Amino acid sequence: MVLNIAHRGGAGLRPENTLAAFRNAVALGCDGAELDVQLSRDGQVVVYHDFRLKAEITRDSAGAWIAPRAPCIKDLALAELRTFDIGRCRPGTRYAREHPRLEPVDGEHIPLLADVIAEAKKSRKPFRLFVELKTSFSNRSISAKPEALAEAAIAVLKAHDYLHQTILVGFDWPGLLHAKTIAPDVRCWFTTLPQSWFAKGRPPAQDDPPPRLALQALRHWARHGISPWAAGYDAVKHGGSILRAIKAAGGEGWFPYYRDATDEAVAQARSLGLDVGAWTVNDPADMRTLAARGLDAICTDRPDDLAALNLP
Numbered sequence: 640m641v642l643n644i645a646h647r648g649g650a651g652l653r654p655e656n657t658l659a660a661f662r663n664a665v666a667l668g669c670d671g672a673e674l675d676v677q678l679s680r681d682g683q684v685v686v687y688h689d690f691r692l693k694a695e696i697t698r699d700s701a702g703a704w705i706a707p708r709a710p711c712i713k714d715l716a717l718a719e720l721r722t723f724d725i726g727r728c729r730p731g732t733r734y735a736r737e738h739p740r741l742e743p744v745d746g747e748h749i750p751l752l753a754d755v756i757a758e759a760k761k762s763r764k765p766f767r768l769f770v771e772l773k774t775s776f777s778n779r780s781i782s783a784k785p786e787a788l789a790e791a792a793i794a795v796l797k798a799h800d801y802l803h804q805t806i807l808v809g810f811d812w813p814g815l816l817h818a819k820t821i822a823p824d825v826r827c828w829f830t831t832l833p834q835s836w837f838a839k840g841r842p843p844a845q846d847d848p849p850p851r852l853a854l855q856a857l858r859h860w861a862r863h864g865i866s867p868w869a870a871g872y873d874a875v876k877h878g879g880s881i882l883r884a885i886k887a888a889g890g891e892g893w894f895p896y897y898r899d900a901t902d903e904a905v906a907q908a909r910s911l912g913l914d915v916g917a918w919t920v921n922d923p924a925d926m927r928t929l930a931a932r933g934l935d936a937i938c939t940d941r942p943d944d945l946a947a948l949n950l951p
Contacts, residue, residue, distance in 0.1 A: 813870040
């Protein structure tokens with residue numbers, strides 16, 4: 640059975656990474672939720688995706704939409720972060736157009752990982768948390784160090800007895816590797832960037848490639864085996880196979896962009912003993928295809944659509 644994992648709590652239905660979203664995921668009967676964690680200035684493990692406050696979803700204490708290039712999460716204390724309302728999309732923005740079914744919930748504030756665990760424990764069935772350790776491999780100055788975040792997140796999960804129901808994920812592998820050293824039993828699914836970014840030519844638009852110079856840097860790092868996100872486990876050092884690199888790093892699973900979870904790739908992952916989940920799958924046809932390939936988990940903004948398919 641493929642697990643129905645609500646991406647950022649189900650960002651197509653409720654404001655992303657809010658307690659309202661996670662409550663809704665539990666109410667829908669999801670098998671779990673994916674969420675992003677970062678460290679605040681005072682060392683609290685907060686749940687937020689962008690490294691900076693996101694102008695498209697964030698209002699200040701007076702109700703005014705914040706300006707772009709807002710402060711980084713790591714530079715604000717928890718008390719400061721909680722003054723912002725993240726309960727609706729700013730009208731007219733691309734984000735609002737991409738989330739047309741989102742139901743606003745005014746008064747939602749940035750939660751702690753501990754707050755999300757409390758909501759998860761209300762589920763009538765096992766509710767897994769896919770906790771992304773959100774650190775920047777391209778600019779270390781805008782986020783916490785991956786090792787520091789891993790230690791803080793593990794401490795919270797242990798304190799609230801939820802490590803056994805958690806899978807750590809992340810693009811910045813040093814955090815996952817460090818988590819394994821301090822909590823060897825924690826399951827880690829290594830997240831990968833769209834693999835078209837590393838192929839010849841311009842990646843297709845649906846793979847949302849970065850600007851040209853950033854793409855060139857990513858390809859240079861990967862080609863020379865010096866990728867800052869890989870911590871020495873570059874695919875080029877493992878016969879060109881990102882899956883063999885993940886296995887060598889000690890990962891239990893692979894968490895790819897959904898278009899990379901091809902029949903061939905999934906078969907290779909299985910041959911290496913890796914679990915496979917995919918992000919972020921919002922089209923019902925893609926959901927059916929991936930479920931038929933035997934994926935363990937589908938991470939989606941629309942867990943309601945996935946549930947409606949009644950997949951085996």
